[in-house]
Amino acid sequence: GQNIDQPTEMTATEGAIVQINCTYQTSGFNGLFWYQQHAGEAPTFLSYNVLDGLEEKGRFSSFLSRSKGYSYLLLKELQMKDSASYLCAGGNAGNMLTFGGGTRLMVKP
Amino acid sequence: DTGVSQDPRHKITKRGQNVTFRCDPISEHNRLYWYRQTLGQGPEFLTYFQNEAQLEKSRLLSDRFSAERPKGSFSTLEIQRTEQGDSAMYLCASSNSRDTRQPQHFGDGTRLSIL
Numbered sequence A: 001g002q003n004i005d006q007p008t009e010m011t012a013t014e015g016a017i018v019q020i021n022c023t024y025q026t027s028g029f030n031g032l033f034w035y036q037q038h039a040g041e042a043p044t045f046l047s048y049n050v051l052d053g054l055e056e057k058g059r060f061s062s063f064l065s066r067s068k069g070y071s072y073l074l075l076k077e078l079q080m081k082d083s084a085s086y087l088c089a090g091g092n093a094g095n096m097l098t099f100g101g102g103t104r105l106m107v108k109p
Numbered sequence B: 001d002t003g004v005s006q007d008p009r010h011k012i013t014k015r016g017q018n019v020t021f022r023c024d025p026i027s028e029h030n031r032l033y034w035y036r037q038t039l040g041q042g043p044e045f046l047t048y049f050q051n052e053a054q055l056e057k058s059r060l061l062s063d064r065f066s067a068e069r070p071k072g073s074f075s076t077l078e079i080q081r082t083e084q085g086d087s088a089m090y091l092c093a094s095s096n097s098r099d100t101r102q103p104q105h106f107g108d109g110t111r112l113s114i115l
Helices: none
Strands: A002-005 A009-013 A018-026 A032-037 A044-049 A053-057 A060-065 A070-075 A084-091 A097-099 A103-108 B005-007 B010-013 B019-024 B031-037 B044-050 B053-057 B065-068 B075-079 B088-095 B110-114
Touching: A002 A084, A002 A097, A009 A018, A018 A032, A018 A084, A018 A103, A032 A060, A032 A070, A044 A053, A044 A060, A044 A070, A070 A084, A097 B031, A097 B044, B005 B088, B010 B019, B019 B088, B019 B110, B031 B075, B044 B065, B075 B088
Parallel strands: A009 A103, B010 B110
Antiparallel strands: A002 A018, A018 A070, A032 A044, A032 A084, A053 A060, A060 A070, A084 A097, A084 A103, B005 B019, B019 B075, B031 B044, B031 B088, B044 B053, B065 B075, B088 B110
């Protein structure tokens, strides 16, 4: 099984940078996913890491350290529309996802 | 590509009634997943199919829950004798097993409220 931990809430200012951390304990680990979920909407895919290191996609980057069981999602140049929940999820061989509880990010002007 | 669609979007029913939800995955995706999400929590895995075969079921899935994917395309999730604890958002997702880097794509979910 897998155990995923991430902070419950974070607050940041428009234009700033925020880092959302995620730690995991897994068996059969097959990659780490980050999803964004606005209230009442479906989770939408942001990034996937299976090897150690940083993956960059525009304003969003994600980092993975398999030896430390640690990942983070970095959001740059924050915009008000980035206010959402950010879900960290570990994948296994069947690509079933185990999600953390989500981090609710509030971006303030 | 019309995405994953789920029907209905909302369902309100009395305790003890049976309910059935439908999920239509992205057409070229052979894997289909069901999750349940309660307010303020991340989605919890329930079950998944590869083509028509149900390959994994969570211990969360009591015997009141059954899922099918008879032709390897759409899927249904039925809950019998609903209980108040079944109130949640039921999410469906699909993916392609030929590339494990490809993410699961989620539908907008069916919100179930038990009175």
